[in-house]
Structures are given as structure tokens and as C-alpha cells.
Amino acid sequence: MSTQRHHILPRSRGGRSKGQNIVKVRKTPHEKYHSLFGNMRPDEILEYLVKDFWGGQWFWLNQAMAKHCQESRR
Numbered sequence: 858m859s860t861q862r863h864h865i866l867p868r869s870r871g872g873r874s875k876g877q878n879i880v881k882v883r884k885t886p887h888e889k890y891h892s893l894f895g896n897m898r899p900d901e902i903l904e905y906l907v908k909d910f911w912g913g914q915w916f917w918l919n920q921a922m923a924k925h926c927q928e929s930r931r
Contacts, residue, residue, distance in 0.1 A: 859884040867896040 860881045866872030882890075894902050903918060911917050 861887045863887055863890070866898060869896050870898055 861884050862874075863880050863882045864872045864874065865878050865880065868874065872878050894905070897905065907913060907915055907918060
């Protein structure tokens with residue numbers, strides 16, 4: 858399985874090449890990610906998804922975040 862380094866905050870947007878800003882991801886999903894989101898920051902991606910895919914409904918994101926927070930407390 859081929860992996861690549863992914864910058865969570867892109868270098869072109871001020872992200873660093875170390876620490877928590879770097880994760881290893883598989884090559885194909887990484888290419889698809891950048892094909893869809895380019896070099897957006899995580900907050901911009903969420904706004905894009907809410908606006909263009911979820912019809913402006915923040916409800917779905919709020920639901921997912923609430924579930925994640927509950928599970929992470931366990």
C-alpha cells in the first residue's frame with residue numbers, strides 16, 4: 858500500500874511540514890481529496906460541504922460533532 862504525506866493545513870496556506878500538521882494517507886484517496894478540495898483549509902472544506910452538499914444545513918455537521926464528542930469521552 859503506497860502512502861503519501863498529507864498536510865492538514867497546506868504549505869501554500871502557511872502549514873508546516875512537521876508535527877500534527879502531517880498525516881500519512883493512502884495515495885489514491887489523497888489524490889481524490891485534493892481533486893475535490895484543492896488546498897482548502899479544514900474550516901473552508903466544512904463550509905463548502907454545508908453550502909454545496911448539505912443545502913446550507915449545519916444540522917448534519919452539528920449532529921456528527923456531538924456524536925464524536927460523546928464517543929471521545931468514553
